[in-house]
Every structure is written in C-alpha cells, then in structure tokens.
Amino acid sequence: MTFAALQPLADRAALFTALRQDALSAAADALGEHRWDADMAAGTLTFTANADPSRQLVTRAHLIATIAPGPRSMLWAWAHPQGDAQGVAAQLRSYGAEHGMVELTSAEVPFPADAAADDEWIARAAHTVGGVAVELTGRSPYYSAPVGGGTRAVFLLDAPIAPLSVAAAVIALPRLLAGLALSDARTAVWDLARLAGWTLTWTDEAFSGATVVDQTGSATFRFDDQARIAGIESSLAPQG
Numbered sequence: 001m002t003f004a005a006l007q008p009l010a011d012r013a014a015l016f017t018a019l020r021q022d023a024l025s026a027a028a029d030a031l032g033e034h035r036w037d038a039d040m041a042a043g044t045l046t047f048t049a050n051a052d053p054s055r056q057l058v059t060r061a062h063l064i065a066t067i068a069p070g071p072r073s074m075l076w077a078w079a080h081p082q083g084d085a086q087g088v089a090a091q092l093r094s095y096g097a098e099h100g101m102v103e104l105t106s107a108e109v110p111f112p113a114d115a116a117a118d119d120e121w122i123a124r125a126a127h128t129v130g131g132v133a134v135e136l137t138g139r140s141p142y143y144s145a146p147v148g149g150g151t152r153a154v155f156l157l158d159a160p161i162a163p164l165s166v167a168a169a170v171i172a173l174p175r176l177l178a179g180l181a182l183s184d185a186r187t188a189v190w191d192l193a194r195l196a197g198w199t200l201t202w203t204d205e206a207f208s209g210a211t212v213v214d215q216t217g218s219a220t221f222r223f224d225d226q227a228r229i230a231g232i233e234s235s236l237a238p239q240g
Contacts, residue, residue, distance in 0.1 A: 002125035003074070004112070005103045010131030011183045015192040017131045018176050019169055020140035023161045031055055038145060038155070040082050045143060045155055060158035062088040064133045064142070067122050069150040072111040074129065079107030088137055088156055095136045119150060126152045138195055164196045167216035170234040177229060185229045186210070189221050 001007060010017070028034060031049040038045045038061060045061035063077040063084070077083030078090045096104025103109050111117055111125075123144065130142030139156045147153045162168070169192070182188050186207055193200035193212045203209035203220065211220045217236030224230040 002112075002115070002121065002128045003103060003109065005101060006128055006132050008183075009135045010128045012187055012191045013131050013135035013195065014180065014182055015173075015188040016164070016195040017134050017140065017142075018180055019164055019172055019192070020134070021142070022172055022176060023164070023168075024141040024143070024157070024159060027057055027159065027161050031057060036143075036145065038147075038153075045145070045157060057160065059143075059160070061143070061155040062139070062157075064089045064092070064154045064156055065129050066147070066151055066153045067125050067129070069117045069122060071108075072115070072117050074109045074111075074125070076104075076107055076109075088139065089133070091137050092133065122150060122152050126154050129154045130156075134195070135191070140195070165216040166196075166198060166212055166214045166219050166234070167236045169196075170217070170219050170232060170236065173232060182229070184227070185221075186223060186227055189229070 028047045031047060033050045034047050035050060036045060036047050040063070043061055045059050047057040049055035063080065063082065065074050065076050066080060067074045076089055076093065077087060078085045078093055083089060092104050096102070115121055126144035130144060133142055133154065133156050134140045137156060139158065141157055141159060143155045143157055145153045145155065189210050189212070190200060196214070198212045198214045201211050203211060207223070209220055209222045211218055215237065217234060219232055219234040221229055222231045222233070
C-alpha cells in the first residue's frame with residue numbers, strides 16, 4: 001500500500017489502466033531499444049529509437065505529480081513550479097474538493113510514516129497516482145518517469161495509440177489478468193466499460209456476469225462466487 005486514501009480510485013480503474021499501459025508499452029517496444037525525453041516547455045514526452053532517431057513516438061504530456069524521497073512527499077502538478085495550476089491535474093483537485101479528500105486538495109502530500117521511500121516504493125506510488133489520474137480525468141495512458149535523485153514524475157499522455165476496443169481487450173486480457181490482482185472485479189469491469197466508452201449490461205440481478213459491447217464486438221465477463229473474473233466469452237465482428 002502506498003497512499004491508502006487514493007488506492008480505491010486506482011483500483012477502480014485497474015483493468016482499463018492495465019490495458020492502456022499495455023498498449024503504450026507495445027507502441028514504444030515497436031521502436032526497439034529506445035529512450036524517452038521530456039520537453040516541459042513544449043509539453044511533450046517523446047520515445048525515440050536508439051538505432052534510428054527518426055523513428056519516434058511523440059506524445060502530449062500533462063504533468064500530474066512528482067514523488068520525491070528527499071522531502072518524503074508527493075507534490076501535485078497544480079502546485080508545482082513546472083506545472084499548470086489550471087491544467088489537467090486540477091481535475092483531481094476539483095474531485096477532492098467535491099468529495100472531501102484532503103490527499104487531492106493538499107498541494108503536498110506526505111508519505112505514510114511507515115513508507116520505505118525507496119525506489120520500489122516510489123515506483124509503486126507513481127503507478128497508484130497514475131491510476132488515480134486516469135480514473136478521474138478519463139485520459140490515458142500515463143507514464144512514470146525517473147527524473148533524478150530517486151524522484152519520479154507522473155504524466156498523463158495524449159498518445160497516438162488507438163482507442164481501446166472490446167476486440168483489443170479480449171485479446172490482451174487473458175495475459176494481463178494473470179498478473180493483476182483486482183480488489184473488486186465487478187467494479188473494475190464496470191469502470192473499464194465507462195472509461196472505454198462501451199455499453200455494459202449485467203447478465204442477471206445477481207451480477208454474475210457483465211456483457212460489454214462496442215462496434216468491434218461483445219464480451220461477457222463471468223464472475224465466480226468470490227466475485228473474481230472466472231472467464232470471458234467473446235463474439236467479435238469480422239475484421240474487414
């Protein structure tokens with residue numbers, strides 16, 4: 001656990017976030033060995049192939065927060081010297097004000113007293129913050145970037161990757177679910193549909209299944225008696 005009050009928001013978006021991060025990884029990996037560069041003035045984060053610098057993945061980057069071991073705190077971008085007080089991160093502050101979450105309305109959030117504050121803890125905290133940002137803004141994917149001295153910056157990206165479709169999700173989810181612990185699978189499936197813009201229908205009053213639909217096809221998630229995803233059945237449209 002990193003920031004306990006924020007974790008439920010990240011958990012809600014866990015399925016959608018995992019699929020969008022997977023799509024970003026695939027797009028960057030297509031470059032082969034690559035580097036990333038952030039241009040804060042231009043507001044871009046660019047992935048460049050080492051073997052051929054003309055091959056790039058250029059994204060619009062929105063700073064969300066920085067997480068630093070020195071002060072043992074997270075600083076939201078709306079209060080950051082290099083951030084934008086009225087930028088995308090301000091949507092998190094607005095949600096916090098509406099729902100009484102001081103972790104979203106305080107400019108600087110201290111680490112929990114028992115936090116290790118090492119590289120591993122900070123990396124996990126960055127993924128929590130990224131998930132929260134996706135959940136509250138609807139933007140995705142995010143990128144957690146080491147920026148020196150153990151500090152990480154979290155960006156939301158407007159990246160040139162395809163919107164998430166049911167067909168793409170059905171292909172990727174069996175692989176991703178094997179390494180994904182969902183605290184509430186039903187809510188995660190519901191939120192996946194919401195964030196992806198799909199239609200969702202529960203299969204019965206017991207919520208034992210959920211069917212999601214978009215123009216690429218449909219998929220039905222089945223839940224076991226412990227509310228875990230027990231299987232996914234799909235019917236996909238022919239690809240012309």
